[in-house]
Amino acid sequence: MSGGDPMTPVATLVRTITVGELAAYRDAVRSVVGSPAPDGASPKASPVHTFVLAHQAFDLAFGKIDAAGPNGEEPTRVHLSQEIRADRLLTPGETVTIEVDLLGARKEAGGVRVAMRAVLVGADGATFAELVTGALLGGAVTPEPFGELPPFPAHRTKNPPTVHNRQIAVEDVRRYAAASGDTNPIHLEDAAARAAGFDGVIAHGMSLLAVVCEEVVDHHAGGDASLVREVGVRFSSPVRPGEPIDITLAPDGGDTVCFSCRTPQGLALKGGWVTLGQAPALPVTEGTIASM
DSSP states (O other): OOSOOOOOOSEEEEEEOOHHHHHHHHHHHHHHHTSOOTTOSSOOOOTTHHHHHHHHHHHHHHTTSOOBOTTSOOOEEEEEEEEEEESSOOOTTOEEEEEEEEEEEEEETTEEEEEEEEEEEOTTSOEEEEEEEEEEEETOOBSOOEEOOOOOOOOOOOSOOEEEEEEOOHHHHHHHHHHHOOOOGGGTOHHHHHHTTOSSOOOOHHHHHHHHHHHHHHHHSTTOGGGEEEEEEEEOSOOOTTOEEEEEEEEOSTTEEEEEEEETTEEEEEEEEEEEOOOOOOOOOTTOOSOO
16 A cells, blocks of 8 residues: 555644554453464564554544534444554554544434544555544534445355354453553443443453454464455444354455354454455664564
8 A cells, every 4th residue: 555545634643663562462462362473572563553553543533523412421432343454564663653534424323423544654654554443422412414434344255164262351351451552441440331331341342353363364374464454344242351252264265364253142243354465575664673
């Protein structure tokens, strides 16, 4: 991905990536998989770590729109869908600029649904990752509708799947919150989760998506996370800590692996896919570790 469609960002964030944050995030995800990253002592970044940076910029973008409930209260953010396209992984020592644009908003029964686009630009000025995120602002009555909402991502196959059984424990949720910086109270406090309509704290949807990517890396990419080029999914229902999770992986021919995740409560992730490609050359930046 070089360049990208022109847009006027509503929020811009510049970050220098550290070894520690990349390792802490991937370690938090691999703790659910039950094994360390296959890269050895210097693991590569998670294929979805770009979302951690985008999420920080999204917080700035939300401050630019009038999102509030009928009495002015702050709405609850619920992740609905995610698409990620990237030419390469993040590397330690590089400086990244994250630019966010608001694509659209529409009122729905539970609040206001919004879509956002983030692009990540390297020090060379080239865009290397693009993310489109769908979210529901629960209980919100503003902003007023604008723009267009992209369709929810969906990719399915009839090919026979394999099933991998996992479980996200309470300590995994807390570890992920610390590593990602996503400390939304619905993931950490039962009272806040119940106030938002859940039975108790729920796991981060992105933590489950990150686990799925690791399963694809382990079983379909020879352990090489840098081969992941696209990820897309719709978040269907919440996952409670301690629930058994069936992760279904099914190659769709070519370089695409379709997936879904199910708990005893039903589908948690649906219509998902991971596309694999060739390993890219690492960017040359001051402080970059050549063998991650």
